[in-house]
Amino acid sequence: MKVTVASEVSSEASLSTVGRALVLNGVTKKYGQSVAIDGVNLMVERGTFMGLLGPNGAGKTTLISLISGLIKSDSGDCQVVGYDTRRNAARVKQMLGVVPQDLALYPELNGWDNLMFFGSMYGLRGRVLKQRVQDALVRVSLHERARKLAVGKYSGGQKRRLNIAAALLHRPQVLILDEPTVGVDPQSRNHIFETLRELNEEGMTILYTTHYMEEVETLCNEVAIIDHGKIIEQGKLRDILERYGSSVVRLKLTEAELARAVHLLQDKSEVSWQQHEAYLTISARHLQNAVNILTTILSDIAPNPESCQILPPSLETVFIQLTGNGLRDE
Amino acid sequence: MNLKTIRVFWKDFLILMKDRGTYINLFVLPIMFSVVLTFALGGVFGGGANKSPVKIPVVASSSSATSIVTGLEKIPGVKWQKDTQSRAKSLVQAGKVVGAVLVSNNGRTIQFYEDPDELTDARLVLGEINSYMAAQTLGTRQSALVHAAASSDSVQFKRDLSAIMATPATQVVPRQADRSNKSIQPTASEQYIPGFTVAFLFFIASTIAQYMFMERERGTLRRLLTSPVRRYSILLGKLLPNIIIGFGQVAVIFAVGRLLFHMHLGNLPALFLVSCAAVAAANGFGLMITALSKTQAQATGLATLFVFTLATLAGCYVPLFLMPGFMQNVAMAIPQGWAMSAYQDIIIKGANVVQVLPNIAVLCGFAIAFFLVGLSRFRFDT
Numbered sequence: 212m213k214v215t216v217a218s219e220v221s222s223e224a225s226l227s228t229v230g231r232a233l234v235l236n237g238v239t240k241k242y243g244q245s246v247a248i249d250g251v252n253l254m255v256e257r258g259t260f261m262g263l264l265g266p267n268g269a270g271k272t273t274l275i276s277l278i279s280g281l282i283k284s285d286s287g288d289c290q291v292v293g294y295d296t297r298r299n300a301a302r303v304k305q306m307l308g309v310v311p312q313d314l315a316l317y318p319e320l321n322g323w324d325n326l327m328f329f330g331s332m333y334g335l336r337g338r339v340l341k342q343r344v345q346d347a348l349v350r351v352s353l354h355e356r357a358r359k360l361a362v363g364k365y366s367g368g369q370k371r372r373l374n375i376a377a378a379l380l381h382r383p384q385v386l387i388l389d390e391p392t393v394g395v396d397p398q399s400r401n402h403i404f405e406t407l408r409e410l411n412e413e414g415m416t417i418l419y420t421t422h423y424m425e426e427v428e429t430l431c432n433e434v435a436i437i438d439h440g441k442i443i444e445q446g447k448l449r450d451i452l453e454r455y456g457s458s459v460v461r462l463k464l465t466e467a468e469l470a471r472a473v474h475l476l477q478d479k480s481e482v483s484w485q486q487h488e489a490y491l492t493i494s495a496r497h498l499q500n501a502v503n504i505l506t507t508i509l510s511d512i513a514p515n516p517e518s519c520q521i522l523p524p525s526l527e528t529v530f531i532q533l534t535g536n537g538l539r540d541e
Numbered sequence: 542m543n544l545k546t547i548r549v550f551w552k553d554f555l556i557l558m559k560d561r562g563t564y565i566n567l568f569v570l571p572i573m574f575s576v577v578l579t580f581a582l583g584g585v586f587g588g589g590a591n592k593s594p595v596k597i598p599v600v601a602s603s604s605s606a607t608s609i610v611t612g613l614e615k616i617p618g619v620k621w622q623k624d625t626q627s628r629a630k631s632l633v634q635a636g637k638v639v640g641a642v643l644v645s646n647n648g649r650t651i652q653f654y655e656d657p658d659e660l661t662d663a664r665l666v667l668g669e670i671n672s673y674m675a676a677q678t679l680g681t682r683q684s685a686l687v688h689a690a691a692s693s694d695s696v697q698f699k700r701d702l703s704a705i706m707a708t709p710a711t712q713v714v715p716r717q718a719d720r721s722n723k724s725i726q727p728t729a730s731e732q733y734i735p736g737f738t739v740a741f742l743f744f745i746a747s748t749i750a751q752y753m754f755m756e757r758e759r760g761t762l763r764r765l766l767t768s769p770v771r772r773y774s775i776l777l778g779k780l781l782p783n784i785i786i787g788f789g790q791v792a793v794i795f796a797v798g799r800l801l802f803h804m805h806l807g808n809l810p811a812l813f814l815v816s817c818a819a820v821a822a823a824n825g826f827g828l829m830i831t832a833l834s835k836t837q838a839q840a841t842g843l844a845t846l847f848v849f850t851l852a853t854l855a856g857c858y859v860p861l862f863l864m865p866g867f868m869q870n871v872a873m874a875i876p877q878g879w880a881m882s883a884y885q886d887i888i889i890k891g892a893n894v895v896q897v898l899p900n901i902a903v904l905c906g907f908a909i910a911f912f913l914v915g916l917s918r919f920r921f922d923t
Binding site (some may be wrong): 248279280281282300301304305307309311312314315316317324328329331332333334360377381403514 | 760764765767770
């Protein structure tokens with residue numbers, strides 16, 4: 212069965228192939244006195260798989276809503292594949308696929324009818340519509356049961372996959388996914404990952420928001436971190452890890468051991484440390500420094516600690532370093 | 542209307558058709574209420590145009606008696622049927638007829654055998670018989686006097702008789718009541734069939750709110766808004782199934798009234814136009830309630846509160862003529878009142894399109910006002 216790739220776009224869209232997939236320039240959005248998006252600048256090259264990270268309430272959903280034309284910015288410009296989201300809203304919507312966090316499907320209808328409906332909203336009809344629906348169902352491996360069951364009877368993973376398929380019918384050049392793997396089993400998650408990798412390899416630009424850092428590390432080649440309505444970091448994943456990544460040693464010690472270890476660390480400027488109850492967390496820009504300190508503590512102070520962990524540099528540590536440890540209750 | 546509107550309509554229509562609650566709320570409940578109440582309160586209402594004559598058995602065996610029966614048959618509104626004495630009496634005793642007429646063989650005595658439980662109707666029939674017989678007797682006596690005068694030699698007698706005969710008798714002239722007279726009272730079916738049609742036509746507001754909020758809460762409205770479809774297409778597409786359901790309600794409930802209770806439907810074009818205006822007002826009302834509510838529960842609660850309260854005020858459940866004057870005026874301030882009076886005018890008084898045009902115009906006015914408020918306050922953003 213032929214599955215048409217994302218790069219086969221309409222001739223009208225292909226006129227705008229020059230330029231970036233997404234460009235946000237000084238975009239600001241306020242709700243009353245509250246600034247949801249504060250002068251955001253963001254550039255995403257075509258074919259990029261970008262992870263958009265941020266704590267709860269940081270502005271991710273507002274940013275997605277601005278890009279997809281659901282809300283209008285108070286100031287600044289937003290372009291999708293060269294088209295301004297205000298002046299060319301209809302064209303932007305044709306180029307953009309949005310996978311919402313909600314399972315935005317009709318549970319009373321079967322998968323086929325759901326996709327036929329959403330496809331028709333993009334002006335598709337007749338044989339073309341049926342073929343696109345079939346292609347999308349094959350892509351998410353739901354073609355065999357699409358007409359048999361109402362979506363309400365699908366498993367969580369199947370609903371998530373159909374939720375993605377509904378955004379692929381019009382073959383968008385840019386796909387935005389808002390936490391697409393919430394509540395799915397590992398098998399479905401892996402299938403979603405494979406589908407997204409395929410789409411990206413076919414040329415589709417993907418903006419992926421999630422709270423699961425390991426998903427971004429697995430899938431994305433670029434990362435943008437948003438907090439308090441501002442993009443606080445953006446770049447290639449490996450560059451960010453190199454720039455901010457710290458190796459972390461975490462030990463659980465007795466009260467006496469803890470006091471001696473803290474005394475030792477006060478002279479070590481190459482590491483930073485935090486003490487919380489019986490736990491001592493030591494961070495070092497270079498793994499060697501962390502290992503040296505750990506070796507000293509194990510040999511001189513606590514040869515048999517209750518627990519000991521060495522964590523290599525990760526996006527999670529970078530994220531917490533940039534956005535802080537404080538709770539973000541929306 | 543474009544293809545996307547039709548697609549939205551068809552999608553919502555499919556979902557509505559799978560929702561059994563819709564059938565129960567919008568079709569089963571009004572039919573059940575109207576049928577049960579029509580059967581239960583048929584005797585209380587009475588009223589209406591009774592087209593079936595009273596059947597009275599009459600017993601007459603001799604030729605003299607038969608000639609009297611021939612005369613009785615001229616009494617309007619009574620269908621005389623010849624019978625035997627024993628059967629006529631048993632019919633009265635069984636309560637199947639209000640009375641029976643037993644004419645003696647010589648035609649001199651007429652006995653009216655009446656049902657004591659139906660004295661009101663029986664005495665009406667008796668009055669008719671007495672009137673007829675009195676007129677017959679008077680006619681016979683006049684003929685005799687005229688004959689006597691002709692054979693008399695007295696000039697004075699002839700002159701006096703001529704004067705007496707020339708004096709006109711006091712006549713009671715029957716006139717048909719004006720059908721547009723508002724004092725005509727409905728039968729139970731003429732009250733409850735249009736009453737529950739109007740009440741539940743506006744109950745569609747609850748369904749409109751339910752489906753609008755469902756679209757929003759599921760996130761599908763947000764998804765639709767990210768596609769290149771115009772907002773009015775979504776809104777119109779979502780209202781269309783409810784418009785069809787509204788016409789379906791009117792057709793089904795009135796068909797039940799016609800088939801089960803032989804209710805007279807009156808002028809069909811007028812009925813259709815009033816239904817169009819009422820369906821439009823009901824849908825506008827539903828959109829307005831949805832737009833003014835923040836949650837589905839709030840919208841459903843408001844719709845239920847308003848729909849049943851306004852239907853009561855409009856005389857959908859209790860005839861308006863039983864209500865105090867100020868409440869009858871209130872009925873004319875709400876769309877249900879105008880729809881109800883239009884339907885009853887058509888069904889009971891035989892009103893035509895021209896006669897219900899004011900009602901149609903007012904209902905359209907309500908529809909426009911409701912839609913304007915609804916459209917101006919409806920929030921697409923989630």
